[in-house]
Amino acid sequence: MxxxxxxxxxxxxxxxxxxRSLDLAVPDHKFLALLxxxxxxxxxxxxILAGLDMPTSGKVFIGERDVTRLQPRDRDIAMVFQSYALYPQMTVAENIGYPLWIRGTPDTARKAKIGEVAAILEIGHLLDRRPRQLSGGQRQRVALARAIVRDPxxxxxxxxLSNLDARLRLTMRGEIKRLCQRLSATTIYVTHDQVEALTMADLVGVMHGGDLQQMAPPIDIYDRPANRFVATFVGNPPMNILPVTLAEQGVMAGGRIVPLARARLTACRLAEIVEIGLRPEDCSIAQPGAPGALPGEIYVVEPMGNETLVNVRLDGGNVSVRAGRDFRGSVGENISVAFDAANACLFNSAGLTAVQRVNSNGREK
Ligand SMILES: Nc1ncnc2c1ncn2[C@@H]1O[C@H](COP(=O)(O)OP(=O)(O)OP(=O)(O)O)[C@@H](O)[C@H]1O
Ligand SMILES: [Mg+2]
Structure with missing residues (x-):
């Protein structure tokens, strides 16, 4: 690796x-999700890393080796495509063994290796079938087997996972994570699904508009987003954003003064903060007129089984609140939204998180 x-x-x-100008380093053995x-x-x-496209400028390295100008076959990497790209006329065993056959690996060694990876992916009983005789999940496993067979x-x-149904996605998500941990393989995993990225990866790289917005461990991406884009792209429901103006004791948001600790307020002034961001789980529903809470009315109530998502209309925009499973409330009801301002991110006019939350999701930082 x-x-x-x-x-x-x-x-x-x-x-x-x-x-635009992508700088990205994935340490040995790490799993990076590009989101x-x-x-x-x-x-x-x-x-570009696989050698299927050439960069307009810049370089890519695998280990110490500059591979920018190398042919794909000389790069020692394996790619699993969204479409799986299995050869329809070959059996499962032939598909898996193909990279070894190309390399001239002798028959016995090849067969042994096919058996070994088929056992890891639990597809040993399918080796004589053709891809069309397999389910989507089985094809997925064959594609993975073909990728790992030559220890790239x-x-x-x-x-x-994008061609699989929701349940199978969930299973395969765990399976791929286990597989990569077992192989201790350097992996770049592309997805637009933030749950996949957060649950599977050691590091998440968030891309937008041709730039890498942030690269960090999943919990930091979630707790300490570098900017408004990352803050709202990651998290479901997304982070609530409200416009703010600076006031004497804090910031004015949702028609109320939100008091801030002195150091935070000074940082907000220096950074010319224009928006506040709050995760739905950091907000709670309070009685109308509760001190320090923002007044609003219930817009939608969505029971999820394990919790209830409550969307509340405030002065300045709607916010989502994660409430308990036994929350009861009706549309149009007056309530208020409470939160601890220490959990808020504050954004400047360029959309950067100029002031981060103080507490890290229950963990002190
Ligand atoms: N061969 C090509 N010729 C011209 N434009 C291309 C080519 N390949 C990709 N693009 C464009 O480059 C941009 C990025 O494409 P890319 O496939 O890398 O996006 P992506 O992040 O993988 O998106 P998705 O999540 O939909 O797969 C798109 O606007 C796409 O239309
Ligand atoms: Mg794509």
């Missing part, structure tokens, strides 16, 4: 600038 490095990688398709909305350049970044320096996976 090896580390992976992108250095100032730019990619243009004609006039379209897809990667971002559709069209932000995730697949393009993977294809790094794995690249492009939305490998």
């Amino acid at each position: 090896s580390s992976v490095l992108y250095r100032k990688v730019v990619k243009n398709f004609g006039a379209l600038n897809v990667l 971002g909305p559709s069209g932000c350049g995730k697949t393009t970044a993977l294809r 320096a790094a794995f690249l996976m492009d939305e490998p």
